[in-house]
Amino acid sequence: xxxxxxxxxxxxxxxxxxxxxxxxxxxxxxxxxxxxxxxxxxxxxxxxxxxxxxxxxxxxxxxxxxxxxxxxxxxxxxxxxxxxxxxxxxxxxxxxxxxxxxxxxxxxxxxxxxxxxxxxxxxxxxxxxxxxxxxxxxxxxxxxxxxxxxxxxxxxxxxxxxxxxxxxxxxxxxxxxxxxxxxxxxxxxxxxxxxxxxxxxxxxxxxxxxxxxxxxxxxxxxxxxxxxxxxxxxxxxxxxxxxxxxxxxxxxxxxxxxxxxxx
Amino acid sequence: xxxxxxxxxxxxxxxxxxxxxxxxxxxxxxxxxxxxxxxxxxxxxxxxxxxxxxxxxxxxxxxxxxxxxxxxxxxxxxxxxxxxxxxxxxxxxxxxxxxxxxxxxxxxxxxxxxxxxxxxxxxxxxxxxxxxxxxxxxxxxxxxxxxxxxxxxxxxxxxxxxxxxxxxxxxxxxxxxxxxxxxxxxxxxxxxxxxxxxxxxxxxxxxxxxxxxxxxxxxxxxxxxxxxxxxxxxxxxxxxxxxxxxxxxxxxxxxxxxxxxxxxxxxxxxxxxxxxxxxxxxxxxxxxxxxxxxxxxxxxxxxxxxxxxxxxxxxxxxx
Numbered sequence: 001x002x003x004x005x006x007x008x009x010x011x012x013x014x015x016x017x018x019x020x021x022x023x024x025x026x027x028x029x030x031x032x033x034x035x036x037x038x039x040x041x042x043x044x045x046x047x048x049x050x051x052x053x054x055x056x057x058x059x060x061x062x063x064x065x066x067x068x069x070x071x072x073x074x075x076x077x078x079x080x081x082x083x084x085x086x087x088x089x090x091x092x093x094x095x096x097x098x099x100x101x102x103x104x105x106x107x108x109x110x111x112x113x114x115x116x117x118x119x120x121x122x123x124x125x126x127x128x129x130x131x132x133x134x135x136x137x138x139x140x141x142x143x144x145x146x147x148x149x150x151x152x153x154x155x156x157x158x159x160x161x162x163x164x165x166x167x168x169x170x171x172x173x174x175x176x177x178x179x180x181x182x183x184x185x186x187x188x189x190x191x192x193x194x195x196x197x198x199x200x201x202x203x204x205x206x207x208x209x210x211x212x213x214x215x216x217x218x219x220x221x222x223x224x225x226x227x228x229x230x231x232x233x234x235x236x237x238x239x240x241x242x243x244x245x246x247x248x249x250x251x252x253x254x255x256x257x258x259x260x261x262x263x
Numbered sequence: 264x265x266x267x268x269x270x271x272x273x274x275x276x277x278x279x280x281x282x283x284x285x286x287x288x289x290x291x292x293x294x295x296x297x298x299x300x301x302x303x304x305x306x307x308x309x310x311x312x313x314x315x316x317x318x319x320x321x322x323x324x325x326x327x328x329x330x331x332x333x334x335x336x337x338x339x340x341x342x343x344x345x346x347x348x349x350x351x352x353x354x355x356x357x358x359x360x361x362x363x364x365x366x367x368x369x370x371x372x373x374x375x376x377x378x379x380x381x382x383x384x385x386x387x388x389x390x391x392x393x394x395x396x397x398x399x400x401x402x403x404x405x406x407x408x409x410x411x412x413x414x415x416x417x418x419x420x421x422x423x424x425x426x427x428x429x430x431x432x433x434x435x436x437x438x439x440x441x442x443x444x445x446x447x448x449x450x451x452x453x454x455x456x457x458x459x460x461x462x463x464x465x466x467x468x469x470x471x472x473x474x475x476x477x478x479x480x481x482x483x484x485x486x487x488x489x490x491x492x493x494x495x496x497x498x499x500x501x502x503x504x505x506x507x508x509x510x511x512x513x514x515x516x517x518x519x520x521x522x523x524x525x526x527x528x529x530x531x532x533x534x535x536x537x538x539x540x541x542x543x544x545x546x547x548x549x550x551x552x553x554x555x556x557x558x559x560x561x562x563x564x565x566x567x568x569x570x571x572x573x574x575x576x577x578x579x580x581x582x
Contacts, residue, residue, distance in 0.1 A: 053380060053400055054421045057437035156419060156443075159401050162378055191439060212420070212442040212462040252488060 025061035028196050030186060033069050033091065034082025040102050042168045043176030044080055047183025049167060058191050064183075077196055078186045080179060085109040092117040097198025098186065098205055102178040110224040113262040116202045118225045120185070121178040122147050126258030130231040130243035133256070137248060143235040148177035148215075151239045152232060155216040181219075181227065185211050216242070217254060223262045228254040286346050286581045289537065290331050291548055291555055292319040293572030299333060300555075300571040301349055304539065304582045307557060307569055311349045315342040321363040321405075322535075322577040325387070326370055331579065332387065334361040334374060341372060341387065346581055355390050358383045363446075365405040365414070367429065373414045375402035382416045382425070384432060394432040398425045404446040408471065409453040417444035417458065424458055426474060436474040441465040448494045448503075450518075457503060457518070459491035466491055466505055466521060480521040486510045493536035493547070497560070506533040506547055513547055513558055525563045529556035535577035548575035 030048070034040055044064055051062040065076070069087040072079055078098040081088040085104035092099040092114050099117050101109065105124040109117075127145040134143060150161050150171035164172040164180075172180075188211055189204035190196055206225075210218040215230045222228060230251075233241040242251070249256040288310065289302040297317050301310045317337035324331055324346070333342040335354070341361060343353035357374055358381065364374035371393065372385045380400050384393040399421025406415050407429075414427040417440075424444060426436040441463025449456050449471070458467040464483035467476055482489045490508030496518060497504070503516040511531050515524040530549025533556070537546045545558040548571075555578060557567040 050400055050420065054423075056397075057399065057421070057423060057425075057434075058439070156401060159378060159420070163400075210442060210463065212422070214420070216462075218442060218462050218464070 025055060025059055026196065028055075028060050028062045028190055029076045030062065030064050030183060031067040031072060031076040031079045032064050032082070033067050033072070033079060033087060034103070036066060038082060039173050039176040040080075040082035040179040042170075043102070043164075043172065043179030043181075044183050046164050046167055046172075046176070047180040047187070050163075050180075051183055051187040054187060054191060060190060060196075062183075062187065075198075077190065077198055078182075078201055080182045082175065082179060088117060089114070095198070096202075098189075098202035100182040100186070102182050103175050107259060110226050110259055111263055113224050115206070118182075118185075118202075118205060118221055118227070120181040120227045121174065122229065122231055123226055123258045126226070126231060129257045130233065130245070133243055133245035133248045134233045134235075134241060137245070138235065140235055143233060143240075145243065146232045146234055147174040147229065148172055149232045149234065149239045152215075154242075155214055157214050160214045177213075181211070181213050184213075185209055185227070217252065219254075222255075222260065224259055226258060228257075230254065231257060285328070285540075288346065288582075289546055289555070289578060289580045290322055290344070290346075291571045291575050292322045292333055292535075292577045293553075293574060294318055294320055294550070294576040295573030298572045299331075299344060300575070302555070302569055302571075304544075304580055307567055309569065309571070312572060313344055313349055313351060315344065315351055316340065316354060320576045321361075321374075322579050323364060323366050324579060324581060325366060326368055328581050330387075331581075332364065332366065332372060334364055336360050336362055336377070341374070341385065343387065353387075355385065355387055357385055358392065358395065363403050363405050365407045367407050367414070368411050373405050373407065373416070373427075375405055375416055377401055377403065380418070382414070382427060396427055396432055396434060398427075398434065399423045399437075404444065404458075406447040406449060406456070408449055408456075409451055413453075413471070415447050415456065417447060419443045419445065419461075422460075422463075424456075424469065438469060438474060438476060440467045440476060441479065445492050446494050448496055450496065450500055455518075457494055457496075459494045459505060461490045461492060461508060464489050464491065466494070466503070466516065468518075468521060478521055480516065480523070482507070482510075482514070482523070485523055486512065486514065486526060492534045495536060495538055497538065498542045502560075504536055504538070504545055506536050508532055508534065511549075513545065513556075515563065527558055527563055527565060529558065529565050530554055530568065535575070537578045537580045539580055540582045546578050546580060548578045550574050550576065 088101035189201040193204035231243040291300040316335035321334040360378040362377040382396040399418025401419035404417040424438045441460035443462035456469040468478040489510035493506035503518045530552035532550035535548040
C-alpha cells in the first residue's frame with residue numbers, strides 16, 4: 001500500500017540535511033603543477049592555510065593537490081602552474097577553469113589573452129617599466145624590481161612576511177608571493193562569488209576581483225590575464241621604493257606598468 | 264520625602280560637577296616613538312610626552328576615565344597611563360601583538376592579537392586572560408555594542424566582521440565585507456554599525472540584528488587614494504566622520520544615505536579620530552605629518568595643527 005510520506009518527516013529530513021550542510025565543510029581542491037619543494041609550492045601552502053581560516057567561517061575546506069602538467073584531472077576549482085609558460089598555456093587549452101601562472105614573466109604569454117589564463121607573477125615588461133620609472137630619478141644602475149620583498153613592511157606586508165616565515169622558516173620571495181596571491185584570489189572568487197564552479201571562478205577573477213595583496217592598492221586582473229599590482233624597487237640590496245614611482249608616474253595608476261590591454 | 268530631595272540634590276550636584284571632573288586632555292599614540300602625547304584640549308598645547316613602550320597603536324579609556332590604555336604591539340602588552348598623574352602605572356601582558364581594543368562598560372578589555380588571529384578578553388585589574396577567541400587573519404578593529412552584549416572584531420586579511428557574544432565569548436556570526444575592514448562604530452540604539460574597509464575604499468553599513476550588510480559606499484571614485492580607517496558618529500548621530508588615510512582628509516557622510524557631504528583636507532595618512540564632548544571639535548592623527556589636526560565641525564574646516572611624536576596612530580579625548 002502506498003502512503004505518502006508525512007510532511008513532518010520530509011521537513012525534518014530537510015532540516016537535518018540543512019544542518020548537515022552548514023557544519024560539513026565543502027571541499028575545494030586547487031591543483032598545483034610544479035616542483036613540490038619550491039617557493040611557489042610553499043607560497044600556495046601559505047595561501048591554503050589562510051584560506052582555511054576563512055573557510056572555517058564560510059563553510060569551505062581548501063586543499064592543494066599536486067598534478068602533472070600532462071594529466072590535469074577535471075573538477076578542480078582552479079589550477080596553479082609553476083612549471084613555465086608553455087605548460088600553463090597548454091593546460092589552459094585543456095581545462096575550462098582558471099589556470100594561474102605564478103612563475104613565468106614572458107610578455108608573449110600575456111599577449112595571447114586567453115580567457116582562462118591568469119598571471120599573478122609580474123610580466124617582464126612590468127618590471128622593465130618600473131625600473132625605467134625609477135631610473136629617471138636615480139643615478140645608481142645597481143637596482144632591480146621585485147614582486148615582493150621580505151623587508152617590505154607597509155600595508156601589512158610585515159604581517160604576511162611574518163606569517164610566511166612562521167610557516168616555512170624562510171623569507172617570502174616573488175614566486176612564493178605570486179602563488180600565495182593565486183590561492184587567495186581563487187578563495188576570494190569562491191567566497192564572494194559564492195561558487196565552486198571552475199568556470200564561474202574564472203569569470204569572477206576576470207570581471208569582479210578586487211584583491212588585497214598586502215601591497216596597498218587593490219589588485220585586479222587585466223584583459224591580458226595579468227594581475228595589476230604595485231612593484232618594489234631594490235637598489236644596492238635595499239628596498240627603496242614602490243612602483244608606480246611617485247613623482248614620475250601616478251602612484252595609483254597600476255597600468256603604467258606593463259601591457260595595459262590586449263593588443 | 265526629605266530623602267528624595269536630598270537624593271535629587273545629589274544627582275543635580277553630580278550632574279553639574281561632572282564636567283569639572285574631566286581632565287580636558289587629548290591623548291595621542293606615537294607608533295614610531297613609543298610615546299603618548301598629552302594635549303590640553305582647551306589651550307591645544309602639549310602638556311607632556313609619556314614614554315609607554317614599543318609600538319603603541321590603539322588607545323582607549325577605562326570606564327571611569329581614570330586610566331588610559333595603550334596597545335603596545337611589540338611589547339605584547341597593554342600599557343596603562345593614569346589620566347591625572349600622566350605616569351605609566353602598569354604594563355599588562357596581553358597576548359601576541361595587540362593592535363586594537365575596546366573597553367567594555369564592565370571594564371574588560373577586548374583586544375585583537377594581530378599576528379595570532381585571536382581576539383582576547385583581558386581583565387585589566389587582575390591581568391587575567393578571560394578568553395581567547397579565534398577570529399580571522401590580522402584581526403584589527405574592536406567595538407563593543409552599546410548594550411554590552413556583543414563585541415565585534417574585524418579581520419583585515421579575512422575581510423570579515425566577527426560578532427562575539429558577551430558573556431559567552433562565542434563567535435555568533437561572521438559578515439563578509441570589502442577588503443581590509445579596520446574600524447567599527449555603533450549607533451547608540453545598537454541597531455546599526457558602520458565599518459571602514461581600507462583597501463576596498465568603502466564604508467559599509469550593517470544591520471546588527473539581521474547581521475548583514477544593508478548598504479555600502481564606494482569612495483574611490485570621489486576621493487583619490489582613499490583608504491578609510493577611523494569612523495565615528497556625531498553626538499546627534501546625524502553625521503558620520505570618516506578618516507581617509509592616504510586620502511589625507513576627513514569625510515562627513517549622511518549616516519542614513521551614506522552620501523558624502525563634505526571632504527575636509529587635514530594631514531597625510533590620517534587614521535585615528537576623536538570628537539569633543541560638545542561635538543564642536545574633531546581631532547585627527549596624521550601619521551606621516553607627525554601632527555594632530557583640529558577640525559571645526561561647524562565650519563567643516565581644519566583650524567589648527569598640533570605637532571606630536573613620530574607616526575601618530577590613535578587619539579582619544581577626555582573633556
